[in-house]
Amino acid sequence: MSENGAAPSGRREGSGSRLTLKDFANHIKSSWCPGCGDFGVLAALKQALVKLGIAPHQAAVISGIGCGSKIVDYMRVNGFMTLHGRPLAVATGVKLANPDLHVIVVNGDGDAYGIGGNHFLHAARRNPDITHIVENNQIYALTKGQYSPTSDRGFKTSTSPDGAAESPVNPLLVALAAGATFIARSFAGEPKHLAEMIAAGIRHRGYALIDVLQPCVTFNKVNTYEWYAERIYRVDEDEGYDPADFARAWQTAGQWGDRIPVGIIYQRDDVPPYEEHVPALKAGAVVHRPFDALDEERFAALKREFM
Amino acid sequence: MTDLSITIGGDAGQGVESSGATLSLAAMRSGWYVFSIQDYRSRIRGGHNFYQIRIASRAVRSHSDPVHLLLALTKESVDIHRDNLAPGAGVLYDDSLKVDEGPVKEQGCLLFPMPLTEIAERHGNRVMTNTAAVAAGAGVLGLSLERLKSVVEGRFAAKGPRVVEANLRVADDAYRMAVERFRGAFRYALHGASPPLSTRDPGGNGGETLLISGNEAFALGAAAGGCRFVSAYPMTPATTIFEWLVRKEKELGIVTKHAEDEIAAVCMAIGAGYAGARALVPTSGGGFSLMVEALGMAGMTEVPVVIVDVQRGGPSTGLPTRTEQGDLLFVLHASQGEFPRIVLAPGTHEEYFEAGWRSFTLAERYQCPVIVLADQFLAASLCTLPSEALSFDAVVRDRGELLDHAALDKLEPGQYRRYRITSSGISPRALPGHPNAVYTVVTDEHDEEGHITEAIENRVQQMSKRMRKLEHARQEMRGPKRYGPEDADLTLICWGSAVGPVVESLPLLEKEGVRANALHFTDIWPFPADQARRALEGARRTVAVEQNYTGQFAKLLRMCTGHEVSHGVHKFDGRPFSPQQIASACLEEVASHV
Amino acid sequence: MDADIVKRVQEKVEGLTSAEAAHLVQSVMQSIARVLDRADRERLARSLPPELATHLHTDMEAADPLVDEQLFVGPIVSRLPTEGLYDQTLGGLDVLSVPAGDEATRRLRAVFSVLKELLQEPEKRRLEAALPGDVAEWYQQA
Known part of the structure; x- marks a missing residue:
């Protein structure tokens, strides 16, 4: 597979560069609230796939449970909306069974950093070639307004009436500590930038985290479009910023509050994706391996060890 | 002798x-x-x-x-x-x-x-x-x-x-x-070179003999059945299945993944199953407990996956290296809501081998999760078998209604419906990757195309479609196998691995003047109720012999056939039955109820 | 902000305080800024009173073509009451996002109507052409 997703075989040939956003459109009416930041994620994801020439049948978008996870229902693509917290695990299975597919995970902050925290940690260190887009709105919106793992201290909701007492998860630092090879952040209110980050994540060979600041217009009246817009700055505005510099990335990833960094925070290209360590994939995707690869003779040889 | x-x-x-x-x-x-x-x-x-x-x-x-x-x-x-x-x-x-x-x-x-x-x-x-x-x-x-x-x-x-x-x-x-x-x-010294089985030694008479554990037989069966993916979190006594397949990864081209936990293990397998690989998850009861939510996901999304629960003594950590048949009703009912699942409980090493490949074929035919219930006793015991007992010729690798590329090429774009309503309930399956079959799979209720909906009529149609598969599958479920004479005073009923000691207890009972036979069930769900009723027609007194406290199979039998067993012999100390224990327990039960 | 502009918006949207109206205008100007290239933005700024023009400022060079009607109204919805009372049936707070969406559109139209009063014909057309999807329609109707 080439990095831009061009098809190496007949099976993977899609509309390629002739793709448009329309190829990813379906007839389903979204149930997202008017003005929801998830619309930005949907638009950016489609745009990134178009830009990379990845056709709907060449990608697999795996989501969890939450408002944003419904994204797979709102676009024409191979989609699998799984369980709360589990899309990374399902996606890992998809990728290891058929590495020809471009596997993209989309889930929310509760899904990714809360209930699915263990999978997040292990995906980061495992480094499968999966792009992980987290719609981080700092709230549980599908269940209608409870605080999330990324809610700031003091954030008042129906389950934190006196204000959240826990420190928020800093997903960038966690990912960095866990060994992630690509860590980026973007803002759903700037979908063009987000599309660039998603495309860079898909191009990256290995696990790519894109933490998306995604305003929940209904339940989060603190972290709004304006709140984010006032605080974000692009790390690449500093020409000296080198995403390969771990120490600088650590310092940058730690920033939250008055100034919030967006862009590619960290990236290293010298770690082969997990799939390359899997012996069974040396001969290609196992989904294409015919059953008769195991014949009577080989079966007899297998039995010989028990004699 | x-x-x-x-x-x-x-x-x-x-x-x-x-x-x-x-x-x-x-x-x-x-x-x-x-x-x-x-x-x-x-x-x-x-x-x-x-x-x-x-x-x-x-x-x-x-x-x-x-x-x-x-x-x-x-x-x-x-x-x-x-x-x-x-x-x-x-x-x-x-x-x-x-x-x-x-x-x-x-x-x-x-x-x-x-x-x-x-x-x-x-x-x-x-x-x-x-x-x-x-x-x-x-x-x-x-x-x-x-x-x-x-x-x-x-x-x-x-x-x-x-x-x-x-x-x-x-x-x-x-x-x-x-x-x-x-x-x-030493009066018990073996005499004479009278090998009842030939060996692979050139001096033998041609046939070959294996000495194989239950878990190895199952893993071999899974390999023969085209297993392409196995993910697991190590758990005794299921670990040896995983380790055997890991050793064969390079040779057989099976992706093996040691996952971060059991939830990840089963979700990875479901992901692989969705992508089109025959996927297996070996675990024990504790691990299965963690997989319960994902079991429902496989049921709802109609993704084939095989889970083998090698039971050990429960509850909780229980008796980690001991045996029990305590998970039967749990695996039958695990996960919320109703969806088709198939449960097999092989009793012998040959049946466990067969379950290795048969489970995949059933999972793909009916597009549902298949659970194989084994236990520590079956898994860890070594048994001699004639090589032909694990036969390659018998292996069936049927992928059911799976559309190949040629079939998909003929479709118009947009024509394919993943969850098409059919009379059998089985909707032809396309694997992700073909431009004419781009579709969405969701764990919510969905329409024929896979889109989320809570519409009343659609719900009834899709639910009925899924459940119809179970009635279809029931037709190929096997009834109990009878051991011993057709006509008997006492019928021992067993399932899974209890069959070995149960069958050996029959001559012991005979010696004590009790003419007994045994009915052994391997196909648990959908329950082969008609065959069970027929097999029980002539039975006079029945004893359910189970490695658990509550007589779970006896309850299942009553639920599905109305037959109430006369006695129950239960063992829950973590150690397998011996034929002698079964015979004496049966005699006691019979005597006390005369 | 120019008291006149705020007042004109208040006249069109009943019950809005002057602070709310000022904020509404600011949100709309910022959304407009994101769908215009730098040159168009500067030209538009020159045609508007400086208090309004200042909200068009952004570091972005080019328009963001992916900003659609949803992202356009997002900042307005954020300011609206969207949470109802406690939802005794399902838990959490009852959602009022649908009326909030309609209200956001109404408010957006009000600001557009004021803008149209301030702009010359060519600028009006240029702005209309830059607005995404349904937003252009709302602009026309304003």
């Missing part, structure tokens, strides 16, 4: 398991039927391990009481196992152990002290004492020295020629000394 039981007892960490496996293989290569299992007795203090080997001139599927030869690696082994020795049994031990000889002699048993450590140190080192013990045991028993040496050679080959040679000298010396000193006096 030959039917001997040998016990090897020692402390944990003394290599009891590998000694037992070595002696088992030597017995098999010497031409005998073998059935072996590690540690089944309850009267054990902490740290004591033992291995039970049965050597017979006919196929056996259970361990048996009493013991005819005890290889004691510690003094305590003698104290612990003395009560279970047959008259005239031998106790073989290192002469440096201060064995309490008096009581053994008083029981009419023989003492076989041997300078095992000394022999080991003479030819190699102390670690080889187990080789000396096994070889001395083989000598007393009368197994073939050449076959024993072939086993020793094979087992130590990886450690290099020097280790092999030293072990061979130890084996040779210990074997000959044991023959010379004790074999004449």
Whole structure:
């Protein structure tokens, strides 16, 4: 597979560069609230796939449970909306069974950093070639307004009436500590930038985290479009910023509050994706391996060890 | 007729398991039927391990009481196992152990002290004492020295020629000394070269024999069935399935993934199943508990996946290395809501092998999760089988209604509906990757195209479609297999691994004047109710023999057929039934209810 | 902000405080800024009173073509009451996002109507052409 997703075989040939956003459109009416930041994620994801020439049948978008996870229902693509917290695990299975597919995970902050925290940690260190887009709105919106793992201290909701007492998860630092090879952040209110980050994540060979600041217009009246817009700055505005510099990335990833960094925070290209360590994939995707690869003779040889 | 039981007892960490496996293989290569299992007795203090080997001139599927030869690696082994020795049994031990000889002699048993450590140190080192013990045991028993040496050679080959040679000298010396000193006096010594089975030895008569554990047989079956993906979190007693497949990853092209937890393991397998790989998840009850939510996901999204639950003693951590049949009703009902699932409970090594491939075919035919219920007893016991019993010709690798590329090429874009309503409930499946079959899978209720909807009519249609698959699958579920005479006063009902000791208990009951037969169920869900009713028509009194407390299968049987068993024999101490225990429990039950 | 502009918005949207109206205008100007290239933005700024023009400022060079009607109204919805009372049936707070969406559109139209009063014909057309999807329609109707 080439990095831009061009098809190496007949099976993977899609509309390629002739793709448009329309190829990813379906007839389903979204149930997202008017003005929801998830619309930005949907638009950016489609745009990134178009830009990379990845056709709907060449990608697999795996989501969890939450408002944003419904994204797979709102676009024409191979989609699998799984369980709360589990899309990374399902996606890992998809990728290891058929590495020809471009596997993209989309889930929310509760899904990714809360209930699915263990999978997040292990995906980061495992480094499968999966792009992980987290719609981080700092709230549980599908269940209608409870605080999330990324809610700031003091954030008042129906389950934190006196204000959240826990420190928020800093997903960038966690990912960095866990060994992630690509860590980026973007803002759903700037979908063009987000599309660039998603495309860079898909191009990256290995696990790519894109933490998306995604305003929940209904339940989060603190972290709004304006709140984010006032605080974000692009790390690449500093020409000296080198995403390969771990120490600088650590310092940058730690920033939250008055100034919030967006862009590619960290990236290293010298770690082969997990799939390359899997012996069974040396001969290609196992989904294409015919059953008769195991014949009577080989079966007899297998039995010989028990004699 | 030959039917001997040998016990090897020692402390944990003394290599009891590998000694037992070595002696088992030597017995098999010497031409005998073998059935072996590690540690089944309850009267054990902490740290004591033992291995039970049965050597017979006919196929056996259970361990048996009493013991005819005890290889004691510690003094305590003698104290612990003395009560279970047959008259005239031998106790073989290192002469440096201060064995309490008096009581053994008083029981009419023989003492076989041997300078095992000394022999080991003479030819190699102390670690080889187990080789000396096994070889001395083989000598007393009368197994073939050449076959024993072939086993020793094979087992130590990886450690290099020097280790092999030293072990061979130890084996040779210990074997000959044991023959010379004790074999004449040992009344249970095996006589004559009358191998009931041929071996792969050129002197054999052509057929081949295997000595294989249940889990290995299952893994072999899964490999033969086209397993392409296995993900697991290590959990006793399922780990050996995973480890065997990991060892074969390169050779067979099976992706193997040690996951971060059981939830990840099953979700990865479901992801792989969705992508089109035959995917397997080996686990035990505790791991299965974590997989419950994902089981429903496979049911709702109609993704084929196979989960093997190798049961151990529960609840919770329970008895991690022991056996139980306590998960039956749990796996039948696990996960919220209703969806089709198929549950198989193989009882023999052959059936466990068959479940390895059959589970995949059922999962793909009916596009649903398949659960194979095994247990520690079946998983860990070694059994001799004629090679043809694990037959490649019998393997069916049917992928059901799977649309291939040629079929998909013919479709118009947008025409494909993943969850099309059909009379069988089975909707033709396309794998992700074809431009004419781009579709969404969701765990919410969905329409024919896979889109989320809560519409009333659609809900009823999709739910009915899914559940119809179960009625379709029921047609190929097998009824109970009968063992023993057609006409009997007592019918023993069992499922899964209890079949071995149950079947062996029938002649014991016969001896006590009770004419008994047995019905064994392997296909649990969808329950083969019609076949079960027919099989039970002539039954007079029924006893459900189960390795659990509450009689779960008896409840299932009543639920599905209305048949209420007359008695229940339950065992939940973590140790498998012996035929003798079943026979006496049945007799007690029958007597108390006359 | 120019008291006149705020007042004109208040006249069109009943019950809006002057602070709310000022904020509404600011949100709309910022959304407009994101769909215009730098040159168009500067030209538009020149045609507007400086208090309004200042909200068009952004570091972005080019328009963001992916900003659609949803992202356009997002900042307005954020300011609206969208949470109802406690939802005794399902838990959490009852959602009022649908009326909030309609209200956001109404408010957007009000600001557009004021803008149209301030702009010359060519600028009006240029702005209309830059607005995404349904937003252009709302602009026309304003």
